[in-house]
Amino acid sequence: MMDLKQExxxxxxxxxxxxENALPKQTEFPPVIFDAMRYSLLAGGxxxxxxxxLAACEAVGGRKEDAVDFACALEMIHTYSLIHDDLPAMDxxxxxxxxxxxxxxxxxxxAILAGDGLLHHAMETMAIACEKNPSAQTTGAMxxxxxxxxxxxxxxxxxxxxxxxxQPLAQETLDFIHLHKTAAMxxxxxxxGAILGGADExxxxxxxxxxxxxxxxxxxxxxxxxxxxxxxxxxxxxxSDEKNQKTTYVTLYGIEKxxxxxxxxxxxxxxxxxxxxxxxxxxxxxxxxxxxxxx
Amino acid sequence: MMDLKQExxxxxxxxxxxxENALPKQTEFPPVIFDAMRYSLLAGGxxxxxxxxLAACEAVGGRKEDAVDFACALEMIHTYSLIHDDLPAMDxxxxxxxxxxxxxxxxxxxAILAGDGLLHHAMETMAIACEKNPSAQTTGAMxxxxxxxxxxxxxxxxxxxxxxxxQPLAQETLDFIHLHKTAAMxxxxxxxGAILGGADExxxxxxxxxxxxxxxxxxxxxxxxxxxxxxxxxxxxxxSDEKNQKTTYVTLYGIEKxxxxxxxxxxxxxxxxxxxxxxxxxxxxxxxxxxxxxx
Numbered sequence: 001m002m003d004l005k006q007e008x009x010x011x012x013x014x015x016x017x018x019x020e021n022a023l024p025k026q027t028e029f030p031p032v033i034f035d036a037m038r039y040s041l042l043a044g045g046x047x048x049x050x051x052x053x054l055a056a057c058e059a060v061g062g063r064k065e066d067a068v069d070f071a072c073a074l075e076m077i078h079t080y081s082l083i084h085d086d087l088p089a090m091d092x093x094x095x096x097x098x099x100x101x102x103x104x105x106x107x108x109x110x111a112i113l114a115g116d117g118l119l120h121h122a123m124e125t126m127a128i129a130c131e132k133n134p135s136a137q138t139t140g141a142m143x144x145x146x147x148x149x150x151x152x153x154x155x156x157x158x159x160x161x162x163x164x165x166x167q168p169l170a171q172e173t174l175d176f177i178h179l180h181k182t183a184a185m186x187x188x189x190x191x192x193g194a195i196l197g198g199a200d201e202x203x204x205x206x207x208x209x210x211x212x213x214x215x216x217x218x219x220x221x222x223x224x225x226x227x228x229x230x231x232x233x234x235x236x237x238x239x240s241d242e243k244n245q246k247t248t249y250v251t252l253y254g255i256e257k258x259x260x261x262x263x264x265x266x267x268x269x270x271x272x273x274x275x276x277x278x279x280x281x282x283x284x285x286x287x288x289x290x291x292x293x294x295x
Numbered sequence: 296m297m298d299l300k301q302e303x304x305x306x307x308x309x310x311x312x313x314x315e316n317a318l319p320k321q322t323e324f325p326p327v328i329f330d331a332m333r334y335s336l337l338a339g340g341x342x343x344x345x346x347x348x349l350a351a352c353e354a355v356g357g358r359k360e361d362a363v364d365f366a367c368a369l370e371m372i373h374t375y376s377l378i379h380d381d382l383p384a385m386d387x388x389x390x391x392x393x394x395x396x397x398x399x400x401x402x403x404x405x406a407i408l409a410g411d412g413l414l415h416h417a418m419e420t421m422a423i424a425c426e427k428n429p430s431a432q433t434t435g436a437m438x439x440x441x442x443x444x445x446x447x448x449x450x451x452x453x454x455x456x457x458x459x460x461x462q463p464l465a466q467e468t469l470d471f472i473h474l475h476k477t478a479a480m481x482x483x484x485x486x487x488g489a490i491l492g493g494a495d496e497x498x499x500x501x502x503x504x505x506x507x508x509x510x511x512x513x514x515x516x517x518x519x520x521x522x523x524x525x526x527x528x529x530x531x532x533x534x535s536d537e538k539n540q541k542t543t544y545v546t547l548y549g550i551e552k553x554x555x556x557x558x559x560x561x562x563x564x565x566x567x568x569x570x571x572x573x574x575x576x577x578x579x580x581x582x583x584x585x586x587x588x589x590x
Binding site: 032112116138149 | 412422445
């Protein structure tokens with residue numbers, strides 16, 4: 001049995017190093033935008049999405065080196081989405097990952113542009129990787145990530161979230177938001193990783209499905225932790241859903257039932273990893289950890 | 296001698312049709328984001344960038360059909376940049392192309408998301424085109440467009456523009472802004488078109504250089520028209536540079552000298568098209584038109 005925490009830390013360190021090199025240094029002109037992009041991208045965090053992408057690639061027999069550009073791009077897209085979500089016109093949050101949000105440090109205009117810049121640079125990073133090696137794998141991975149992030153994925157989840165702000169949600173709407181805003185990118189991470197590792201179409205779809213289950217379970221856990229954890233544990237304000245009168249799994253079902261639903265989704269993903277065999281040992285351990293975390 | 300206006304209108308109509316099909320219809324859920332994206336993308340305009348991309352592809356012997364997805368993506372990126380530039384935190388403009396700007400119609404949050412959505416969908420559209428046909432041409436074109444739009448191109452031009460807002464600019468800074476904010480995307484359009492058409496590396500670089508000259512000349516003309524044209528002619532408020540105390544070519548050199556500089560750049564591009572031969576006849580006529588337009 002591996003020491004999961006230690007293994008996660010090691011992989012997280014590798015991702016931090018790759019991200020550090022994936023953006024231009026702050027000496028470029030004009031410094032402010034590169035500063036702002038680095039401030040948010042290098043603010044720590046679990047690096048869950050790139051970790052899942054790289055693990056999926058290795059699980060199907062691929063090489064991590066072929067996937068690292070795509071993993072970095074995925075984290076850039078995730079970070080851009082956080083910067084824009086935090087904007088005054090959106091959630092108007094002052095803290096993220098234990099530090100001031102981008103617009104509190106750089107102002108609203110630069111925060112919008114820093115977010116845009118990260119999305120641009122994710123696109124450019126993937127395009128360069130594809131041009132270096134134009135193949136079904138590289139272009140397929142780029143498509144999977146773009147799809148998970150885009151107007152049929154994460155972006156639309158955020159739109160619906162903003163659209164219904166302050167209104168009680170039906171369960172179908174909440175499920176739509178969770179599936180799109182959170183799960184689509186995690187699905188995209190596992191799908192892209194499996195594609196880059198050279199998996200066949202059936203395996204790719206199986207990984208994508210596991211990603212969807214993990215993504216929804218992860219978001220339900222987030223809803224629960226907003227009620228049960230402390231600000232120090234999460235690095236962001238708790239009870240924000242209550243403050244914003246948000247419908248969540250907790251308000252619909254209560255904490256215990258929500259835990260059960262998350263555990264059920266997690267079990268479905270775990271079953272997939274067990275069927276896929278030994279190569280998925282890390283993905284299995286990570287799945288159990290992510291869907292049963294305390295913060 | 297072709298009838299340029301008629302030829303431009305015909306090509307513009309083709310691009311309109313392609314753009315109309317490039318976005319999901321407004322019946323998708325949630326309708327508001329698809330409405331907002333279509334509102335700005337289908338608001339008319341010269342369609343200069345996609346027109347240049349398609350013309351470059353055909354000029355080197357390529358097929359328009361292989362380039363149309365990239366042309367649409369380019370126009371989506373251009374439109375996203377206009378939506379975000381117009382935001383209250385940026386230029387705070389109420390009108391664009393003769394109609395209310397996105398945030399005046401849909402509110403600030405949805406305008407940010409509509410811009411994001413267009414950038415996402417440009418990335419996804421190009422990724423799908425690359426996956427359908429993974430080649431040096433498709434991936435190279437995507438890289439050229441991503442580079443022209445990104446943190447070494449258009450985005451950084453906008454950052455510097457915002458950064459120095461309200462301050463007088465040195466000529467070097469103004470040149471940096473013009474080269475990045477406007478010319479980089481036009482350069483990217485011609486570069487991507489030539490790549491998609493199968494041109495050799497030397498020809499691609501020549502087309503890119505012509506794009507840079509046209510782009511800067513085009514922006515200088517824009518500065519001039521802001522002083523000499525009417526709101527009705529431009530479809531946006533004139534004298535906005537004066538109102539915002541912006542340094543432009545006109546404030547640095549006056550109208551006549553600015554016209555001379557633009558004409559000189561245009562002549563350099565025209566010389567390139569003449570050297571490239573008959574295939575570039577439309578590009579040549581378009582270049583002369585764009586850098587000597589009255590509005």
